[in-house]
Each structure stands twice: as structure tokens, then as C-alpha cells.
Amino acid sequence: MFRVDENCNFALLYKGFQPMNQSSLVSISDISREEILSLLEQARYFENHPNHKILDGKVVATLFFEPSTRTRLSFETAVNRLGGRVIGFSDASTTSSTKGETLKDTIKMVSNYVDLIIMRHYLEGAARYATEVTDVPIINAGDGANQHPSQTMLDLYSIYKTQGRLENLDITMVGDLKYGRTVHSLLMAMRYFNPRFKFVACDELKMPVEYKIFCDENGIEYTEYTDFSPEVINSTDILYMTRVQRERFTDIMEYEKVKNLYNLHNSMLDGSRDNLKILHPLPRVNEIALDVDDNPKAYYFQQARNGLYARQALICRALGIDVTKLKESDK
Numbered sequence: 001m002f003r004v005d006e007n008c009n010f011a012l013l014y015k016g017f018q019p020m021n022q023s024s025l026v027s028i029s030d031i032s033r034e035e036i037l038s039l040l041e042q043a044r045y046f047e048n049h050p051n052h053k054i055l056d057g058k059v060v061a062t063l064f065f066e067p068s069t070r071t072r073l074s075f076e077t078a079v080n081r082l083g084g085r086v087i088g089f090s091d092a093s094t095t096s097s098t099k100g101e102t103l104k105d106t107i108k109m110v111s112n113y114v115d116l117i118i119m120r121h122y123l124e125g126a127a128r129y130a131t132e133v134t135d136v137p138i139i140n141a142g143d144g145a146n147q148h149p150s151q152t153m154l155d156l157y158s159i160y161k162t163q164g165r166l167e168n169l170d171i172t173m174v175g176d177l178k179y180g181r182t183v184h185s186l187l188m189a190m191r192y193f194n195p196r197f198k199f200v201a202c203d204e205l206k207m208p209v210e211y212k213i214f215c216d217e218n219g220i221e222y223t224e225y226t227d228f229s230p231e232v233i234n235s236t237d238i239l240y241m242t243r244v245q246r247e248r249f250t251d252i253m254e255y256e257k258v259k260n261l262y263n264l265h266n267s268m269l270d271g272s273r274d275n276l277k278i279l280h281p282l283p284r285v286n287e288i289a290l291d292v293d294d295n296p297k298a299y300y301f302q303q304a305r306n307g308l309y310a311r312q313a314l315i316c317r318a319l320g321i322d323v324t325k326l327k328e329s330d331k
């Protein structure tokens, strides 16, 4: 449906390149530890003061080449609550991409109209590529199985809010660790905070080797499991469940083989730590049973709500708006 200029792996082409506009957010590795902590403070500020007029006169584009509920709607709510305006699309089949317009041309066109582009694309590296063809800042709202950095900011905010710290936590990631871009981004962000990871996945959906090398290079402890056992659950602070990403499989029979392997039920939480919180980027399919929803340890709906505040902070970062001054002016 959508023709790109270079019919190849963008991630390989653009790995290691700096975005043209330093306000862009393509990978979580674009953000330092200090900046992460500052953005979390800003998210907390927006949670308490969500409505402002600081984007008055600004127009933001949301270009979603892949389906989304939370990411697009929370970004758009964030812009609206900050007094800006939104243009864009949630379905690329209604755009001129169906006539053969390239990603490059689409980005250049939209750049004529807006101050910020928030973009989700099914190709890894597409957001990085977009930063190479425009001066308008780009926020990556998910590129294939690669990265989802704004999700990571809300995950970090959720972890911080529920645990009171980011440091020295036992984090268990379960399910599709191969294609799940949220676990890739979160793993990279946690390098500043001395986590101990458990990776629970079948052989077909194991954490890719490049992320395990990343752990080794950054002194991050991790253990791999295929069993989702009580021992794993009961030694965990953050249980990060993921959906098997059906849309990434080229062979649907492969998907059918692995889609029901890891399911969390309420009774499995009986021996878990008091501070355990269950996160999930959502949407879920069957990996968290409905009987978990009423358990106080289930945090995934609040987690999605935190996305609004984290994304307000990220939009301000991209547009060079100093939230510290905003806080001071409230005094």
C-alpha cells in the first residue's frame, strides 16, 4: 500500500546517525539519564496541571501508518490540553500514499504545515529516516519492531510512581520479546538504573541477540526462561506482559503455534511481592486474563493514562518549551 523511496531496511541504513533536529525523539537512546529524570518530573507536573495554553498557535501532525488507540489519542489529547491544534491521519489508506507518494515526499509536504510531526510506521528505521528529510522535529510513535520511546517514558513514569524509584528493580518481561518494540526501548532506558531482568519467552520469540549484547555491554544482569513459573513471578517487582505481535509474522502458522503460550491468571499472583505491579503496553489479547483486572497489582489501565502526562512532557521537549518556567509562573 505504501511505497517508500528505499525498499530496504531503514534501521540498518540509519543506525548511529544523529537526527537533523536535536529535538527529535527517534530512539530512547537519544535521551540522557538526567533528561529522563527531568521529563518524569515534568510528567508529574502535567498530571497535577494538565491544562495550559502553551501550544497556542502551534500545529502538530499525527501520521499513523499503523493502527493505534492509546498512542495517537493520548498524543492528540496532550496537544489539545496544551492549547495546540492537530492535523493528521490514523489510516494511511486515505492519503496520497495509495497513489504512490513516497515517505520522503509525505514528510516534506506535512513539514510545510506543522511545527512537530508524531509518526508511527511499520518499517524499522522509518522515523530516523524522516529526521533526515525535514527540519521539523519528529517523535517516533513506534517503528516496526524497533523502538517506541514515548511508551518507554510512560512506562518509566509508571514504574517510578508505583515503586518510588527506578533503581535496583527486578523486572520480568514476558511474551513476544522478539517483535515487542516496547520491551526493546524499556530495556535500553533501564541501563541507567541497574535493573535485574528476567526474560520469559519461547525460543521463537526470545529477546534478540543485539539487546542481550546491549545488556552485556552495559553491565545489566539478565536471565532467560521459557517457563512462566511461580519462582519467576514471586521474585519480581515489575511484571511486564506483552502481546504476541501477530502483524509482524510472515507465516501465520508460526503465530498460531506461539500465540497462547503465556497467560497470566489471578491465582498466579498469590505468592507475589506486595509491591508487584503488572504493566502491559496494551492492547492485550489473551495474555492477561480478565480476572487479573480487579487485582490492585494490575496497573495497565493507569499506565495508559500516564501516557498523556509523559507525552505532554515530550511534546514540550520537541518544541523547546521550558516546563520549569511554566512551573515557576504557577507560583
Ligand code: CP
Residues within 6 Å of the ligand: 067, 068, 069, 070, 071, 072, 142, 151, 281, 282, 283
Ligand atoms: N501501547 C500502544 O502503542 O498502544 P496503541 O498501539 O494502541 O497505540
